[in-house]
Amino acid sequence: MRSERFEADYLVQTPEPIEHAAAVIAGEQSSGTFIAVPNETPELKERSAARVEHIEVLAPATGPALPGRYQGSEFTQARVTLSWPLDNIGADLPNLIATVAGNLFELQGLSGLRLLDVRLPDAFASVYPGPKFGVSGTRALSGVDQGPLIGTIIKPSVGLDPAQTAQLVTTLIDAGIDFIKDDELQCDGPRCPFDARAEAVMAVINRHADATGKKVMYAFNVTGEVDQMRRRHDQVQALGGSCVMASLNSVGMTGFLGLSRHSQLPIHAHRNGWGYLSRSPMLGWDYRAWSKLWRIAGADHLHVNGLDNKFSEDNDSVMRSAQSLSTPIFSQHPQRAMAVFSSGQSVKQIEQTYQRLGHADLIYAAGGGIMGHPDGPGAGVSSLREGWHAAMRGIPIATHAQQHPALVRALDAYQ
Missing domain, CATH: 3.20.20.110 (Ribulose bisphosphate carboxylase, large subunit, C-terminal domain)
Incomplete structure (x- = not known):
């Protein structure tokens, strides 16, 4: 991982095409929203948008893990890795949590979502003490x-x-x-x-x-x-x-x-x-x-x-x-x-x-x-x-x- 970005791995379940669901998560947790807005220019997206780095499709689910309004009866499960520019938040743990574990759990198109791991650049080590003892x-x-x-x-x-x-x-x-x-x-x-x-x-x-x-x-x-x-x-x-x-x-x-x-x-x-x-x-x-x-x-x-x-x-x-x-x-x-x-x-x-x-x-x-x-x-x-x-x-x-x-x-x- 390049030092200027941080990453998170998720277990995702969705009735939608997994590539679309991953892109929705990335947009919701960075520069996007439910509709295109004028100031989300290609240049801004290149600078600030989250990226889908990897998708590994797993065995399908037999039904939705969570209640919701879903279209379709087939539910894909996948391991998805997203990354964000560090410049979006800086080395900031409270706002890191808002980014990797915020509104994405409520997205309509997800029938399941679990945060599996995070990988952070060394900038966080310079700001936070880690265990003192x-x-x-x-x-x-x-x-x-x-x-x-x-x-x-x-x-x-x-x-x-x-x-x-x-x-x-x-x-x-x-x-x-x-x-x-x-x-x-x-x-x-x-x-x-x-x-x-x-x-x-x-x-x-x-x-x-x-x-x-x-x-x-x-x-x-x-x-x-x-x-x-x-x-x-x-x-x-x-x-x-x-x-x-x-x-x-x-x-x-x-x-x-x-x-x-x-x-x-x-x-x-x-x-x-x-x-x-x-x-x-x-x-x-x-x-x-x-x-x-x-x-x-x-x-x-x-x-x-x-x-x-x-x-x-x-x-x-x-x-x-x-x-x-x-x-x-x-x-x-x-x-x-x-x-x-x-x-x-x-x-x-x-x-x-x-x-x-x-x-x-x-x-x-x-x-x-x-x-x-x-x-x-x-x-x-x-x-x-x-x-x-x-x-x-x-x-x-x-x-x-x-x-x-x-x-x-x-x-x-x-x-």
């Missing part, structure tokens, strides 16, 4: 040099007050946890105000760090308006904290950029709401495209779901998402974002997760997989560590468990 920075702050960070989520998600939250954190720290996060539903409610929760939790974490030299990483949910997020970040930093969390789909790209440009801590980027962007196979975003933009904007950790999870996503999709985070976008962004595996995770998914991913640069966040261990959370953490120890050394977990009672009990409990 990523894998190596997270390891340095958490003191976990190798293997996954064994993590968990505060549960119940809501309902605990600051003192109760701190007491649960004490239990988890005593169990040997590496990473804890607020649930995305808990930020600054009257029962558990952010300021009081941060003070209570960090008092526990700091006492433990003073005694042992290990500071557990806690991702405080700072989601809010930009000024609120920055103030909450500053409080966490002043208290000695080492991570903040934001719900990406709640704060949006400009809100996230307002936080990431300000932040001096790793940002745990939560994807809650991802289902409404992705669950239909012929509508919305593929994770590869979506996560690229947040990585460029400065996300240090990104959720990818987990194998055999409680949601609707299948295992192949989970692993494609996780593997995509290991692929560099720009050479100027050396830090890789850290994948976060969560949702019903326990010892039973460890072996397959490691074999399919091929590395352990991840946060393995287990709620019930720790707290639900029959011998308590300490045994829960121990069982996960031993499971990962075995997987990373190519030892069958069942074999390794013969010498580790906590792992045996976990394998029996999480069948």
Whole structure:
């Protein structure tokens, strides 16, 4: 791709000739509209119009994926690549989203459309920071040099007050946890105000760090308006904290950029709401495209779901998402974002997760997989560590468990 253009790949379904449908998308998302206008001269189109770069026709569909007003009963599916001049928007992530994922989803002639991938020129790397901490920075702050960070989520998600939250954190720290996060539903409610929760939790974490030299990483949910997020970040930093969390789909790209440009801590980027962007196979975003933009904007950790999870996503999709985070976008962004595996995770998914991913640069966040261990959370953490120890050394977990009672009990409990 020439450096002065950016590209996007789509999965398109249409009852119209695919060449016409692709041209309509290109026109709608650049210089065209539903009718020719006087100022759209050949010179302007040459300078500013989107281009159809490639069309790969796939197997036809048996019917429309989405409701609409369609003429005809045959529906073509194709992979389509479009490109735009960088001069249309400049290196601008919010307006990039408007260009590659704007009105095109509503076009009458499309019975399905999914954004699969984007490729951007180096100009974006010069404007946006990328992950400031990523894998190596997270390891340095958490003191976990190798293997996954064994993590968990505060549960119940809501309902605990600051003192109760701190007491649960004490239990988890005593169990040997590496990473804890607020649930995305808990930020600054009257029962558990952010300021009081941060003070209570960090008092526990700091006492433990003073005694042992290990500071557990806690991702405080700072989601809010930009000024609120920055103030909450500053409080966490002043208290000695080492991570903040934001719900990406709640704060949006400009809100996230307002936080990431300000932040001096790793940002745990939560994807809650991802289902409404992705669950239909012929509508919305593929994770590869979506996560690229947040990585460029400065996300240090990104959720990818987990194998055999409680949601609707299948295992192949989970692993494609996780593997995509290991692929560099720009050479100027050396830090890789850290994948976060969560949702019903326990010892039973460890072996397959490691074999399919091929590395352990991840946060393995287990709620019930720790707290639900029959011998308590300490045994829960121990069982996960031993499971990962075995997987990373190519030892069958069942074999390794013969010498580790906590792992045996976990394998029996999480069948």
